[in-house]
């Protein structure tokens with residue numbers, strides 16, 4: 001997929017994803033060694049986006065399986081198109097000499113099978129990115145189904161047979177850790193924790209999304225993120241929420257957060273009642289702004305601005 005680490009690094013950045021060197025190297029090794037990548041970390045930390053960025057960097061497509069409780073094989077692998085099969089039988093039945101045995105074989109061929117994302121990923125001419133998103137939502141039985149795919153790159157489908165991979169996809173598994181992913185899947189994968197970024201990296205991410213704003217503004221957003229995360233909130237803000245905040249400030253025509261803006265910004269900063277109360281504490285918001293300014297000054301100093 002990638003001929004060098006530098007190519008991957010450049011590709012991720014060009015697609016708007018800022019990864020640290022450990023994440024980039026892990027992705028590179030997983031791609032080279034054809035290992036699935038298991039991403040765990042808080043909501044909004046960039047797990048799903050990393051899969052899309054890798055696909056973008058490799059100039060390939062994404063097959064996405066969105067997991068949920070009660071997901072079944074049909075949804076993941078696919079199923080026979082029964083109305084189409086019925087129609088075919090009706091049409092053939094009209095002709096005088098029907099070879100029922102060959103019709104049976106035909107009806108159970110891939111022509112009559114509507115492929116789901118797992119099967120589509122195996123059938124790509126060129127390796128695609130197979131994103132199995134929020135794997136922690138499924139049960140153990142479904143996890144076991146994935147083992148065959150990830151071990152031998154094939155799928156056994158009743159009545160259709162065993163389908164071998166035409167190309168081996170780059171598999172990204174993501175989890176918010178609501179349920180622990182089993183060890184057999186972990187053993188087969190490389191494991192990457194996707195945490196909140198450092199203030200410097202967050203400033204870069206904000207800069208990518210709001211390129212018209214000043215360097216001070218980007219550092220200010222990163223400083224505020226760091227300050228909020230140091231406040232032991234019930235739901236600390238993720239990168240995506242800081243990006244929302246940056247966009248909101250642009251809409252409001254403001255480049256700076258002041259203590260007076262507390263009530264307007266509260267719905268964007270505190271997402272639980274406990275956190276809202278915390279930010280409403282007397283002097284709470286003002287001291288948060290103070291911390292944020294210190295952190296953003298650090299970011300600016302380190303970047304030499």
Ligand SMILES: Nc1ncnc2c1ncn2[C@@H]1O[C@H](COP(=O)(O)OP(=O)(O)OP(=O)(O)O)[C@@H](O)[C@H]1O
Pocket residue numbers: 016017018019041042043044045046047048049050174176205239240243
């Ligand atoms: N390193 C990064 N570089 C650029 N953008 C990022 C980065 N991390 C997060 N983002 C931004 O945050 C948004 C949310 O990320 P994403 O949807 O991938 O989070 P997630 O970890 O999958 O969250 P969830 O667990 O809720 O699904 C992305 O659309 C992207 O804009």
Ligand SMILES: [Mg+2]
Pocket residue numbers: 047048049133174
């Ligand atoms: Mg996600």
